[in-house]
Amino acid sequence: MHPYDTIVSRDVDAFPLGEFLDYPRLMSVDWREEEPRMLSAFFTATGLPADGTTLEMDDRTSYYQLVRGSDRVDVPWGDEVSAQHSMLVALQRVFGASHSIRYLNHGCADTASFVVETNEDWRRLESANPHVRWFFTPIERLPDVFKSDIDELVRVGETYGGA
Structure with missing residues (x-):
């Protein structure tokens, strides 16, 4: 059985986290x-x-740049944005035409978990299972996952999921 098929409700306690960890x-x-x-x-x-996709240090800014072909996307960090969130956003900008990075919302407290599927797979999964939107929020809809209050992340996830 596919892990998405084991999501049977919006109940966070019933979410099949073990199915997704592997x-x-x-x-x-x-x-x-x-x-x-x-x-x-x-x-x-x-x-x-x-x-040809690399990370290059920009000596001028002291930030990495995600480089793929002619695309160069800054990966800044500081008080307002974490390097980790910035990197996820850069990946989404560069690969967003084909893939979507989604935050596993509602319940992974210590380490943030993200699932990457093709855009077509996400459309298919959301169509087959209405609970998928409830638990997987696109990275571009979220504030900094690593610097935000968990309640804010849950609120955004619920808004995206159709609460």
């Missing part, structure tokens, strides 16, 4: 995670080849 498209990101490891985890989760 799911190959899951990316676990700790608040101390370094950008190069996140890039590697993204390619592992998507199965996409790295083909």
